[in-house]
Amino acid sequence: MRRAILAVTATVAGLVALLSFKTHSSERTVAAAQPAASLPPGERAITGNVADTAYGPVQVQVVVKATKIVKVNILEQPTSTQNDLQIGQFAFPRLIAETLSAQSARIDTVSGATYTSGGYVKSLQSALDNGA
Amino acid sequence: MATAVGPRALLAAIAAGAAAVLALWWHSTLSLSGLGGWLTGAGEILGLLAGYAVVVLVLLMARIRPIERGIGADRLARWHAMGGRYVIGLVSGHALTIVWGYAVTAHASPVSETATLLTNYPDVLMATVAWFLLLGVALVSARAVRRKMSYETWYYLHFYTYLAIALAFSHQFADGAAFTSSLVARFWWSVLYLLVATLVIWYRVWVPARDFARHQLRVAGVRQEGPRTVSIYISGRRLRELAAEPGQFFRWRFLTRDLWWQSHPYSLSAVPSDELMRITVQDVGEHSAALASLRPGTRVIAEGPFGAFIPDRTNRSVLLLAGGVGITPLRAMFAALSGTVTLIYRASTWQDVVFQAELDAIAEARGATVHYVVGSRQDLGGDPLSPTVLRRLAPGLHRMDVYLCGPPGMTGTAVAALTEAGVPRRRIHFESFEF
Secondary structure, three states: OHHHHHHHHHHHHHHHHHHHHOOEEOOOOOHHHOOHHHOOOOEEEEEOOOEEEOOEEEEEEEEEEOOEEEEEEEEEOOOOOHHHHHHHHHHHHHHHHHHHHHOOOOOOOOOOOHHHHHHHHHHHHHHHHHHO | OOOOOOHHHHHHHHHHHHHHHHHHHHHHOOOEEHHHHHHHHHHHHHHHHHHHHHHHHHHHOOOOHHHHHHHOHHHHHHHHHHHHHHHHHHHHHHHHHHHHHHHHHHOOOHHHHHHHHHHHOOOHHHHHHHHHHHHHHHHHHOHHHHOOOOHHHHHHHOOHHHHHHHHHHHHHHHHOHHHHOOHHHHHHHHHHHHHHHHHHHHHHHHHHHHHHHHHOOEEEEEEEEEOOEEEEEEEOOOHHHHOOOOOOEEEEEEOOOOOOOOOEEEEEOOOOOOOEEEEEEEOOOHHHHHHOOOOOOOEEEEEEEEOOOOOOOOOOEEEEEEEHHHHHHHHHHHHHOOOEEEEEEEEOOHHHOOOHHHHHHHHHHHOOEEEEEEOOHHHHOOOOOOHHHHHHHOOOHHHOEEEEEOOHHHHHHHHHHHHHOOOOHHHEEEOOOOO
8 A cells, every 4th residue: 555655656746747847838828819809890700619639629710701701810729749830830821721712611621631620620610600 | 597687677677668758758748838738748648658568567477588587477476466556547547637638728528528539539439448448457456356256267357458458559649649740759669569569479379389399298197295285297308498497387288178278387396307397286276186187198388487486506505495385396496406405394284294205315315404394383382483493403594595485474474584593685585476
C-alpha cells in the first residue's frame, strides 16, 4: 500500500513538473477574435460550433452580408503540434476560398488535411444553420 | 558460460527508455494553453508511458534467457506484478485526463466528449476495448480473485494482454500528437514493439520448439522418494548443450492426454548428465499428483534452464539451507560444489526427508557435512534455526555464502536469523517459488 501511494505521488509530481516547465501560451479568447461591433453595416458574424477532430477542435465564424458569405474567420484550430499549425496554414486559406466560391459548406476536403477539413466543414455548416 | 543481465543494468535500460518517451512528448509539444492544455498534456504523457510500459511488462515475462539468469524468474514475476498494477493506473489515468482535457478545450461535457472520442476519433473504440481487457486481466490477478482460480485459468486469461496491446496500438499513431507529426517517432515506436514481439516469439515459441526437436526428451522412469514425493528421470540427447546448472529449473510440459496443456517449473534435483536429468516433486496439487503415474517414454517439452539461483563458485565456503521440498535444487548443488560445504536440512517429520542415502553418500565422498534438523518446534525445544544453532552447525558462518530454499515462511525467518548471525545480506541467496 505504501509503495502504491509512493508510485502515484511520484507520477503525479513528475507530471506536474514536466507540464509546468513546458511553455504556456495565454488562453485563447474565442469571442474576441472578431468583435461584431466593428463590422460594416449590413454584415453580421455568425459563430459556428466547435468541431472536434483527431488533432484538436476547429471553430469558424462566417461573416454574412444579406445571404452572401463574404468572409470566414478561423477562431480555433488544432495547435498541439508544429505540424498541426502547418496543416492549418496550408489548408484554411484553400478551404475559405472554396467556401467563398461555393457559398456553402459543400466543399471538397483538402488532401493531407482530412480531419482539419472535416472539422472546418462541420463548424461552418453549424454556423450557416445558426444563421439561417 | 551463459551471459546474464543483472537487475541494475535492466532497470537502467528501462529508465532510459522512459526518459526517451518523455523526451518524445517534450519535443512534440509546442505549448500548453489553459486547463485543457494541462489535462491533455498529462493525458498524452500518461498514454505514452503506458504504451511504453506495457511492452516492458511483456519483455519481463518473455523468458529471455540472459535476463532470467541475471535476475531470476521469481524477481521478474514480482516486478511484472508490480508493474502491471502501475500500467493499469497509467492507462486509466490516460483515458480520464484525455477525455477531460479534450472536453475542456472543446467546451463540451465529459459525457458528450466521451461519445465524440469513441465515435469520431480513429481507433479509440478499439483502444477502449483494450483498456477493459486490461482491467479484466488486472481483476483476475488481484489476490482475492486469483486464489479462487486455477493457475491455468489465470495463466491463459493473461494472454488477453497481447490482444489488448494489439487493439490499442493503432490509436497511438492515429490520434497521438507525438506520432501524427513525426515519422521518426512512429518508426522507432514500431521498432520497439516489433523487437519485443520478436523476442517473445523467439524465446517463448522458437527456442522451446528447437530444443524439443534437438534433445528428444522422454520420461525415463519415476521413483517414489517418500510418501508424498516422486522423482522423475528424463532422458535426452546432448543435454550438456542446454548448459543447465545445479540450482536452476525448467518449465516442464509432459505430453500426455491430461497434462500437455500445463507447464510447471521444477528444479533439477541432481547434476544433469549429457543423457539424463532428474526433477523431484512433492505432491501438493493435482498436477504433481498426476506426475507419479507418468509412463516411461512419455515425451517432454522442457523450457529452460531458468533461474538466477546458481552457486557463485568463487567462495570456497558454502552453507546450503533447505526447508522441506526446498531440498531439490540444493541436492543438485550439494553434489556439484567443491570446497567446504555444509548442508542443513530442515523437515517437520522424518517421513518428509528425502534423498537421505544420497546426501549421506555425497557427504562421505566429498568430506562435506549434512545436518538433519527434523521435528516440530516443540519437539526441538525452541527455534530450530536460531542464529546460535546456525553458528554451531556451520562454524565460520559469517564468511560463508548461503543458499536458501524452502517455503516462504521459512525463507523469511531464516534470512533474519542468518543476518543476525553475521552473514551479509548480499551473500544470502534464495529464490521463492510462489507463482
